[in-house]
Amino acid sequence: MSTAQTSPFVPGSLTDVANAHTMFDEFPCYQAVLGWMANFVLQPDERLGRAGAVCPRLASAIDADLVQLVAVRTAGTSIDDAVRIGQGLADLYVELFDETTFQRGALMAIFPDLDPADAAQFIDAGHARLRPEFVRRAMMLGEFHPASTVGSVHNRDFPVMQSPVPMFAVRALTTHDALFLDQPGPDRHELLRHYLDYLGDRAPTTVLRRVQARLPKTGR
Structure with a gap:
């Protein structure tokens, strides 16, 4: 059904x-x-x-x-x-x-x-x-x-x-959603890691660098 x-x-x-x-x-x-x-x-x-x-x-x-x-x-x-x-x-x-x-x-x-x-x-x-x-x-x-x-x-x-x-x-x-996910909040790092999992190989280089820099050094 x-x-x-x-x-x-x-x-x-x-x-x-x-x-x-x-x-x-x-x-x-x-x-x-x-x-x-x-x-x-x-x-x-x-x-x-x-x-x-x-x-x-x-x-x-x-x-x-x-x-x-x-x-x-x-x-x-x-x-x-x-x-x-x-x-x-x-x-x-x-x-x-x-x-x-x-x-x-x-x-x-x-x-x-x-x-x-x-x-x-x-x-x-x-x-x-x-x-x-x-x-x-x-x-x-x-x-x-x-x-x-x-x-x-x-x-x-x-x-x-x-x-x-x-x-x-x-x-x-989509790749532009980094703009919405990279906002203050308790889930910020989790959301950005999911973003990288799905779109890390397709995101523009500038966006990818910004997302990666936002994550803790112990993260991915």
Whole structure:
């Protein structure tokens, strides 16, 4: 049985962006997410502190029909609930994208039943627990909800992770992610070691040297 047909994913809710409009009646959250993508994520914003769209890789993924949406039901709102769902989400990404599409795909898991008041703990704290496991598996996990205060890496005052509904987003780890992983935090060295494990032979020399210099001398 496909992972998308098992709990907590809503059976029949998995769809690509091109066909998501056929599910708006059943999943109005899809309409909200597609509108947010078109009007914000795919657009430039001077608050970013850099040129280009908010997410510079999403347009090509949509054009290649490699962006999938899935709805997730959750009665629990604890960090453990978020971790359990996130682990299943990682498995689903691996199932959806093979070696030819893994690097270009994106999977958005939307939580239509999650109260925005509970989203900060569920999404943000769940993300903090899940992130090392995702990076170890060569994936990045994005955390989005209406009250997010997570800022752009170039402008911390710009809450770039705000979305109309709570959601997790999954994509493959890429060489530019050193910028996001090399940030203060208890998992910093672990994340950078996973980065080297997967991308050390592909990262630009300047990036590779910076990552290696960041690790303790007793590390790799």
